[in-house]
């Protein structure tokens with residue numbers, strides 16, 4: 001797979017929740033923390049608007065620094081060709097409140113529809129709001145954006161890197177399901193590289209392109225120009 005440049009880390013705009021770091025904190029250490037085993041906390045039947053999934057709750061990490069993720073799985077994924085996988089970072093404002101500042105909800109729905117269409121695949125929903133900076137810091141970043149900063153500058157003004165996520169937890173979750181090769185739904189070359197660094201082979205990148213809303217145009221332009229997202233036709 002060809003990888004994009006790596007000047008600025010980052011997918012999913014200011015949208016991705018988890019434990020909000022203190023303003024100004026830099027969490028570089030999280031990139032280097034050794035992978036910790038993933039623990040399945042619960043599993044249940046999960047019918048939703050897109051089809052019938054299984055829902056799983058996972059956590060990893062030591063006490064006090066636990067990361068959590070929810071997985072929606074459809075079909076058999078351990079055997080056969082690489083399954084369709086989408087790693088989505090929680091965006092409360094988009095996923096729940098239908099925000100038009102970003103395209104997270106549209107991408108989430110597209111991913112679920114596509115997995116249901118193939119009757120097979122995994123959605124890994126990471127509880128890492130605002131690309132890891134936390135919900136309230138994401139709202140502070142919105143405030144800065146209202147005064148002219150773009151999504152990357154806003155994060156940096158708050159003392160964060162553009163994207164604090166790593167992909168150890170999703171990679172360990174994929175391994176839990178016996179998946180080592182994936183067709184990854186993403187527009188973000190850095191994400192593909194990060195997933196591969198975490199030990200999962202990306203056999204194919206499947207674009208996750210949704211209609212561009214005028215209200216999200218600046219945000220998407222920044223993702224394309226500063227974060228190298230592959231947003232064809234934009």
Ligand SMILES: [Zn+2]
Pocket residue numbers: 013014015016091093094095102103104105
């Ligand atoms: Zn969002």
